[in-house]
Amino acid sequence: MGTTSFDEMNGHDGDCRQAYAELQAWLEETPKELLEQRRVEAEALFRRIGITFAVYGAENAEERLIPFDLVPRVLTAGEWKRLFDGLVQRVQAINALIVDLYGDAEILKAGLIPEEMIYANPAFRPEMVGIDIPQAVPVVIAGIDIVRTGPDEFFVLEDNARTPSGVSYMLDNREVSHLLFPDLIARHRIRPVESYADELLAVLESLAPRNARDKPTIAVLTPGSFNSAFYEHSFLADKLGVELVEGRDLFVRDDELFMRTTEGPKRVDVLYRRVDDDFLDPLTFRPDSMLGVPGLFSCYRSGSLTLANAVGTGIADDKAIYSYMPDIVRFYTGEDPILGNVPTWRCREPAALSHVLENLADLVVKEVHGSGGYGMLVGPAASKKERATFAAKLKADPDNFIAQPTLALSTCPTFVDGGIAPRHVDLRPFVLTGADGTRIVPGGLTRVALREGSLVVNSSQGGGTKDTWVLED
Amino acid sequence: MMLASTANDIFWMSRYVERAESLARILGAARRMSAIPQVLGDETNEWESALSAAGQRQAFGEADAPASEKSVFDWLAFNDKNPSSITSCLRQARFNARAVRPALTTETWEAINTAWLELKRFSGSSGRARDYNQFLQWVLDVSLKVNGSAFRNQLRNDRYWFSRIGVYIERADNTARILDVKYHVLLPEHSSVGGSLDYYQWSAILRSVSALTAYHWVYRQSFKPWLIADLLVLKEEMPRSLASCYQNIATYLDELALAYGRQGPAQRAARNTHARLRNARTEDLFQHGLHEFLEEFIAENNKLGMTIAEQYNLV
Amino acid sequence: MHLILRHETSYAYDAPARSVIQLLRLTPRPHEGQHIRRWRIEVDRDATLRPHEDCFGNLVHAFGAEGSFQTLTIAVEGEVQTEDTNGVLRGTIERLPLGLYLRQTDLTTPDEAICAFAMEVTKAKTTLDGLHALTVAIHERLRFDTQATDATTTAQRAFAEGHGVCQDFAHIFIAAARSLKIPARYVGGYMRHADGTEDYEAGHGWAEAHVPDLGWVAFDPANAACANDAYLRVACGLDYLDASPVRGVRTGGLGETLDVRISMREAGAQQ
Incomplete structure (x- = not known):
């Protein structure tokens, strides 16, 4: 598998690509012992600043570190330009889709997507129907997962329009690179990612309710310090210069949201919420939720509060909806998609299902609502027995699965076991949309599968991260 | 303006770090005392005094072991099941800090987080080769780093003030407790001459609040029990004295009142206590009864904590 | 009335x-x-x-x-x-597409037993006849018992245990109807007993199902009948939670x- 993959440093043929020339030279002249020493330093840095995440179901793993790989990934200005245009187009289409689905549902009337795929989907929230979404931007923050298979072959693997995470790693990785390899950085002209917080703040402010005061009050809502992404929540609040709140810090009075402060109640205009739809408001969603704020959804409905992201945006994350995304882009933008999809079989369609069952050994099969690499089958890596078990699951509930070919994901040089070796990577850029359009800081989170040959990059499955450099022209 | 829950976490984070430091000082002084020659006829068990000073005698009693250096260290320093042990205090401080990480400076957060990471070195059952002195010194260093980083980098706003108020309320409580445990050796009629044992007792008290040198600088004479009480209760220039704590508490509460444009029962209570400490003379302490005075003070100090919580919606 | x-x-x-x-x-x-x-x-x-x-x-x-x-x-x-319309509803406000009422919720998700029951009862019947049959069959199968269940009881549990209150009867009806691809919803309101009782301890809950050509029709499995002029309809939703007073x-x-x-x-x- 490794031999057929495109390597971002050495291409298909082993000749170093120009963007990586300096990096390659640096890797050659830097002794491995020094790299190892830097790796240890990096780990100590991350531990000290407290970047940790929790792994579901793992015992004694309350706080674990996502491994940081020293070797940066490099993208040229040209590559980024195409990604940028494609991402803006895609996220604008996703926003139009969400607004439409909760409004007139033109796309369903046009017969582009089967109605039941939307209405039977738990990620579609009937409570949102007919609600006026501020500035028609439900998806303020999107994380679009990109994979690469060749010099010019970029595909979207997954859309994350619910509550994409990982941006703190993008920023911290850059910070650590600056500390550890100032010499290497000086040999490149790298576009900065540090403006992310300013851009996010501007975007959130642009979406404030009309009746907010001049300077809207923004807060980040976290489920609490036991959440796996708590570090990121507090990191973002810090960078934005806004309060990090939990449900217990907030209350609703007369359809307005307030936070409890040392000086009494203070109104909140925009909530960047990192709490799932289900838990936002026990009066409207799950009644047993302790994480949310009773009455919060009434504030949103009445227009006194902007939620980023809006409720019900998760419908765009659904992998069955994903398979329609090229049509969705055409429908709303009138243009051909700049970034393609990975070919996808919808197992709900009988012909597709039988194809998938016959070719299970070559395919990756995923749950349509799943995320984080849970509940998926990587055909080539699975044993015969695992495939048989999975086939039974698939036949029992075909609607719940899609399948994709096993892509030869690109590889990047990675520091493992005291040496440099190619490992598979993907990329998650963070796309921000406000009242005045869409913006993306040049870069993103590169995730790397640290095990040789592995295609699973999720941090919950042992993946690591890399700093991602977008070069100036 | 800040989130009430943030203020609460900052307040308690500071208290827990301060409490850990006090415990370390109490343990250090007890170690020293227990090393004095038995021929001096010490009938009191220093390890029990240490437990009393930490307010832990009863809780320890339930652990059902005689008070010895090992058992008391295990309980007051390392026991994870004792919510008031040093390790528990540091763990709790880190828990509070983590919840309000953005409200802290990077240095303060790193000081607490690093302490929490290093704690693993000392806690658990692997600490057979523990060096008690090294551990106590480490705790003092942690507290110094946490306070020092705040002093050096923290913006002087309500976040800072709540953290300082936490420190000084906790410190006042600790000083008052240490004094109360040993008040009998400070009574003038106890021994105006002072045998060797008393000498050790007095120096242990001063040591447990880091005031041994300060005593000589302030009074320039040999230990007099009433002067020790005077130093630790009434001398504002002595940083761990009750008067100094209340000078600070009153100042920081005033800062809050000024910033918020509103004052209330917390400010009034702190000013009253501060004024009383300022106006009192050493004789008054003993006339009223030192023990009674300290008991009353501890109760009032506790009450102030609750008044602050109520006034600033911390609960 | x-x-x-x-x-x-x-x-x-x-x-x-x-x-x-x-x-x-x-x-x-x-x-x-x-x-x-x-x-x-x-x-x-x-x-x-x-x-x-x-x-x-x-x-x-x-x-x-x-x-x-x-x-x-x-x-x-x-x-x-009120007037008796034989359970047929007209003139209600409908904001959501019919397809949405096929969605099961935590309270209504059927198990195999409910699906099999639904198939069996409605076999070879028109939609309307099938729904009438379902209404009667649930009424016969379950014992009315105000002590056995609470507001969080699922259709599966009530069906397996064979007893419940009007809410459980309605949830089973809804679960079964949706399993047959018939849009269905929960309705909360009041019902006046035919014996003229004036004091009640609770409101009433029943179900509505969508029948081609007729539109929404109200079925009350707790009373084995369609709703009539003794019913006062207040709120509807996917399950009890959406319509709870x-x-x-x-x-x-x-x-x-x-x-x-x-x-x-x-x-x-x-x-």
């Missing part, structure tokens, strides 16, 4: 409540066969009541009260003129006791 209704919900707390926030689905809308002559909500505290309409078209009031109180009473009172949260107010009194009588009838 000219119905006069009063529904009082009273809370008493051992420790005073400091604040209460609730969503009230207590206000019926008119449709063919249901004319609202007058209707009002009374609260015995200083409070705000802000009306809005939810996605199912229900009239909802967001209710909020702060202070310190040991008791709280919310009462609705009204007069409604009161959903609320309070701070303080430990040791809550709840007392519900409903009186329903025909105007002009002897008191």
Whole structure:
């Protein structure tokens, strides 16, 4: 598998690509012992600043570190330009889709997507129907997962329009690179990612309710310090210069949201919420939720509060909806998609299902609502027995699965076991949309599968991260 | 303006770090005392005094072991099941800090987080080769780093003030407790001459609040029990004295009142206590009864904590 | 039928409540066969009541009260003129696509037993006949028991245990109908017993299913019949949670006791 993959440093043929020339030279002249020493330093840095995440179901793993790989990934200005245009187009289409689905549902009337795929989907929230979404931007923050298979072959693997995470790693990785390899950085002209917080703040402010005061009050809502992404929540609040709140810090009075402060109640205009739809408001969603704020959804409905992201945006994350995304882009933008999809079989369609069952050994099969690499089958890596078990699951509930070919994901040089070796990577850029359009800081989170040959990059499955450099022209 | 829950976490984070430091000082002084020659006829068990000073005698009693250096260290320093042990205090401080990480400076957060990471070195059952002195010194260093980083980098706003108020309320409580445990050796009629044992007792008290040198600088004479009480209760220039704590508490509460444009029962209570400490003379302490005075003070100090919580919606 | 209704919900707390926030689905809308002559909500505290309409078209009031109180009473009172339409609904407000009512919820998700039961009962029948048969079959299969279940009981559990209250009967009906790809929903309201009973301890819950050419039709499996002019329809949704008369949260107010009194009588009838 490794031999057929495109390597971002050495291409298909082993000749170093120009963007990586300096990096390659640096890797050659830097002794491995020094790299190892830097790796240890990096780990100590991350531990000290407290970047940790929790792994579901793992015992004694309350706080674990996502491994940081020293070797940066490099993208040229040209590559980024195409990604940028494609991402803006895609996220604008996703926003139009969400607004439409909760409004007139033109796309369903046009017969582009089967109605039941939307209405039977738990990620579609009937409570949102007919609600006026501020500035028609439900998806303020999107994380679009990109994979690469060749010099010019970029595909979207997954859309994350619910509550994409990982941006703190993008920023911290850059910070650590600056500390550890100032010499290497000086040999490149790298576009900065540090403006992310300013851009996010501007975007959130642009979406404030009309009746907010001049300077809207923004807060980040976290489920609490036991959440796996708590570090990121507090990191973002810090960078934005806004309060990090939990449900217990907030209350609703007369359809307005307030936070409890040392000086009494203070109104909140925009909530960047990192709490799932289900838990936002026990009066409207799950009644047993302790994480949310009773009455919060009434504030949103009445227009006194902007939620980023809006409720019900998760419908765009659904992998069955994903398979329609090229049509969705055409429908709303009138243009051909700049970034393609990975070919996808919808197992709900009988012909597709039988194809998938016959070719299970070559395919990756995923749950349509799943995320984080849970509940998926990587055909080539699975044993015969695992495939048989999975086939039974698939036949029992075909609607719940899609399948994709096993892509030869690109590889990047990675520091493992005291040496440099190619490992598979993907990329998650963070796309921000406000009242005045869409913006993306040049870069993103590169995730790397640290095990040789592995295609699973999720941090919950042992993946690591890399700093991602977008070069100036 | 800040989130009430943030203020609460900052307040308690500071208290827990301060409490850990006090415990370390109490343990250090007890170690020293227990090393004095038995021929001096010490009938009191220093390890029990240490437990009393930490307010832990009863809780320890339930652990059902005689008070010895090992058992008391295990309980007051390392026991994870004792919510008031040093390790528990540091763990709790880190828990509070983590919840309000953005409200802290990077240095303060790193000081607490690093302490929490290093704690693993000392806690658990692997600490057979523990060096008690090294551990106590480490705790003092942690507290110094946490306070020092705040002093050096923290913006002087309500976040800072709540953290300082936490420190000084906790410190006042600790000083008052240490004094109360040993008040009998400070009574003038106890021994105006002072045998060797008393000498050790007095120096242990001063040591447990880091005031041994300060005593000589302030009074320039040999230990007099009433002067020790005077130093630790009434001398504002002595940083761990009750008067100094209340000078600070009153100042920081005033800062809050000024910033918020509103004052209330917390400010009034702190000013009253501060004024009383300022106006009192050493004789008054003993006339009223030192023990009674300290008991009353501890109760009032506790009450102030609750008044602050109520006034600033911390609960 | 000219119905006069009063529904009082009273809370008493051992420790005073400091604040209460609730969503009230207590206000019926008119449709063919249901004319609202007058209707009002009374609260015995200083409070705000802000009306809005939810996605199912229900009239909802967001209710909020702060202070310190040991008791709280919310009462609705009204007069409604009803007519028997054989369960057929016309003139309701429909905001959501029919397809949405095929979606199962945590309370309605059927297991194999319910699916098999639904298939068996409706075999070789038209949609309408099948739904009538389902209504009767659920009524025969389950024992009415006010003690056995609560508001969180799922259709699966009630069906397996063979007993429940009107809400459980309705959830099983909805689960079964949706398993047959028939859109169905939960309805909350009141029903006056034929024997003229005036005092009730609880409201009533039933179901509606969508029948081609007829539209929504109301079925009451707890009474093995279609809804008629003894029914007062207040709110609907995917399950009980969407249509429940009161959903609320309070701070303080430990040791809550709840007392519900409903009186329903025909105007002009002897008191």
